[in-house]
Amino acid sequence: MPETKTVGHALRKKDSMGLLLGKPAFLCDVTPADCLVVKLLRSPHAHALIRSIDTSIAMKVPGMVAIYTYKDVPHNRFTNAGQTYPEPSPHDRLILDQRLRFVGDPVAILAGESEKAVNRAMKLIKVDYEVLTPVLDFHTAKDNPILVHPEEDWEALCPVGADNHRNLCAHEVCSQGDVEAELAGCDVVIDHTWHTKACQQAMMETFRTYTEMDPFGRLHVISSTQIVFHVRRILSIALGIPKSRIHVEKPRIGGGFGAKQTSVSEVYPAFVTLKTGRPARIVFTRQECQIAGSPRHEMEVRVRLGADRQGNIRAMDVYTLSNTGAYSEHGPTTVGLSGHKSIPLYTGGLKAFRFGYDVVYTNVQAAGAYRGYGATQGIFAVESAVNELADRLGIDPVALRERNMVRQGMIMPAYYNEPANACALDRCLTRCKEIFDWDHRFPVLDMGNGKVRAAGVAMAMQGSGISGVDVGSATVKLNDDGFYSLTIGAADMGTGCDTILAQMVAECMDCPLDNVIVFGADTDTSPYDSGSYASSTTYVTGKAVEKACTQLREQILTLAAEALGCPADELEFTGQEVRRCDGTASISLVDLATRSMCNNNTAVQATCTHSSPMSPPPFMVGMAWIELDKETGAVTLLDYKAVVDCGTPINPALARIQTEGGLCQGIGMALYEDVHYTDTGRILEDSLMQYKIPTRLDMGHLQVEFESSYEPTGPFGAKSIGEIVINTPAPAIAQAVYRASGVWVRTLPITPEKVLMGMQGKA
Amino acid sequence: MLTFRQYLRPQTLDEAYALCQKRANLVLGGMLWLKMQNRTVDTVIDLCDLGLDQVEDLGEEWRIGAMVSLRTLETHPGLAASTHGAMADCLCHIVGVQFRNLATVGGSIYGRFGFSDPLTLFLALEAVVELHHAGDVPLADFVNQPYERDILTHVRLPKHPGRVAYLAQRNTATDFPVLTCAVAVGESGARCAIGARPMKACLVKLDLPESITPETAAAAGDRVAEQVTFGSNLRAGADYRRAICRVLVRRALLGCKEEE
């Protein structure tokens, strides 16, 4: 890669000091508190019909302004999934429905002058429920006589294999080669099922939205969202008003991780504002976030992995059963990654594969998008299967991977036949092995006090945007004084994409990062962007930034040519000035910018859009070192090392933090974060007191390095980093625990109880 | 949601006691558990003006005021010396420093919560609680008494309880414990308290031979595990708790031995 001045440098995030000093930047800081308080009465039943609902007494509470029930809302089915239209997620929701499909499903929308009034009124709403038998076991959901969505106006806009009369949200089988014949010919076949839970993103800022009518009769929505444009469309469909009447923007977002790729909270205050004409705000409690949010899809992934005695992996058969819960959000799409982003890791010598799935509706909290988006679940299964294979064959799991993994230049049949144009997975593995000291740590170490230390490894891949779908756009504008403004529709949710994209502008325009300001995202002013999800922003929107800068440079030259009275092709732009190549004349950027604002017909503002026909995978390797207390089953993560190939890290500091943050979430999923339902479908982990995300005492020491490849289709060679980083801890830690205990824990999280009871043969 | 009609800071214990006789009134501890409740209270009684925030050295005993924070106990050098560090071991895993700055001894002990770390340790230390009306009650009795409308003003701990060790098993570092175990080996014999069963802590007298050896400690652990009742909750099942109870008791006893 050529020498760069800004790209590839660990620069501070543009918003960092403001955030660290606690400046008011978030939704509840920037919207007026004296608006209507909106809250939801939620269903206590997993499956019920509302026989009758009486809000008259509740409305008598002083300060109550409105209470809406299913009778009051438009009858337009929609999906909350923030996806490009037509959404693969079937349209199966109403704002409020007579049928309640999980514990927490909204029954009524309350709006009042104060929280106190709304809380009092909530207790006074009288609901007569006809309680129905719920579908709680996702194994028996398909073709269950009890239907989660019996309604006739349920609609799948895309052919995803959905059938509401079978509780099916999606179904598909794809394959290459004869997987059964290959498996039959294998010396060893590993055949197990791995189970992952509906883990919560647990971003620190819960879902929240503010709405008001602007002075000109348009609905103005300020929301903590990753997807302003999708929110505009979703609201338009749900509320039955034209998109032109809706204006959506986001302030700083207190974390998202995919949760805010679903329009979880927007529609409720929007409906209230539309009805009352008054400003309204909803702020989810943490409990609401835990029981009526948009968590990871619970999945059971069965892997049949066949190999010869030498450890050549020949065939892989993956079947995923995914639980989308009560609604379809991201159900048909997350599941695909469980196979398409796990099987291709073993493209090496794979002769045949098959990948099939069913996504079922059940009467539990609807799932959604969470970092990793199905790949996490699939990689836990496939990487664990490979580790079990290594154990069965007595081959070092690193050596087994070296023999079978995908390498640069290979075509990946299980990844839509995309080529691995840029793939440093082999270098990641070599480097990780080195910094981890794998050869010394892999043999189990007995500490002599009932404790043993052991290691595990896993590889991972993800995508960079959704190929042929995601659209990124950027507007770059020259302003007086010669500074640039970059306007985007992508959403910085803390990841630093505003800064990363500004670094690209600074690089392209040959200026310091401070000369670039960033604005986003606002549906009225931002150029169209699908939004920040699917690891797309750096790769897709970044390329749009690059294109826009190229165009802006040309405009600057055109403007300078007019000023200097010579052809543009005799000019060069240095960043500070435009000068004639022969050195006879020049004009400073400041003067040009000033000139552009007087008697000028040349635009110095470029908007470009980019979409990619491919989604180049980032790759990574993670290695875990644990200590097991053999008498209590307690697992202490000592050390986790990871080496990542995200193409060119545009900002190495931010790429590193992304990796560490993702690892920490992956560690939480592997060891701590659990979801239990009561036999009536209520979630027990409904707070951060019960749902245990890692504290800084729970994640050992992390070390992250990069082995960069150069992706020719990405900006400055970049791929993505946001999601892949969550994928390795579960399989790597599960293997380390097995090495230490002799127990393969195939249902996450790996609790001390599972380990100890497994060791004692009681599991 | 919590609703209070009024908030009062009584200036005498008698005043506080009189106020707390009304069923609709409530004595405020650290607020940490109370604020999660959905209830309406007539008068909340804040004991913060009654000078109950002191740790007093009575010579043979420590007298700890009900409003002393867990963080104060955790960082108190005298208590650390008395308990061979077990006081901090018992408290340092409770949520975080800010939480422990608020949580009070009175709230923790009066509450007699199943998950309580200090209840476990204080039982093994043969603590005595001082109630404004009922007077001195050994914690071993108090733990099983009904929630009377009395005011816990102090907890007294012996200054020389013997050798002490505290162990707990947690699924994450600052989570509620899966099991707690405190052992004290003193002149009057050996005592073991097991908490987070998940029921509230209970005290078991240990019948130990002269010296603690790996064998005698293991046997004691087995006896405690057989004797104590365990239950199941989100964090673990009864069988698991029983299994690790043996281990924690044995390790705690050996921990006491190591200090000899």
Place this chain on the structure above:
Amino acid sequence: MEIRLTLNGRQLRAEIEPALLLIDFLRAQGCLSVKRGCETANCGLCTVLMDGVPVLSCSVLAARASGHSVQTLEGLQEEAEEFVGFIADQGAEQCGFCNPGYVMNTIALLRENPNPTDDEIRAYLAGNLCRCSGYEGQLRGIRAFLNARGTKEVNPHA
């Protein structure tokens, strides 16, 4: 009821509902750095100093704060500015929502223990959850600050 307290050095009198929590009182007073991340006293986002001691403002009655001094990040900007740049250098602020609580507790830590070890830092800040950063960058930032300050103390002319 009426309360009187010192907020960020300013004497204040206010009429409040008895059940009002300090966090809600502070936000109503314009101290918007104080954030709520949970309802169960687990996240540490709402950390403020009461008489110099870090507490969870979600678990303190505004009434109990009467007669005391309360400080939020709004009142400790200079003390925070001494070290938060080092965290920014790591990119560890990320979404920023947990930052004020974490910065407040770090201020408390550094006042109590000016030269903490890494383990002491982890233990003191264990009650401050962060879902973005994975914590390591926050630790590196504090460590870098301590190292820089240490160097400065050894050689004031450096």
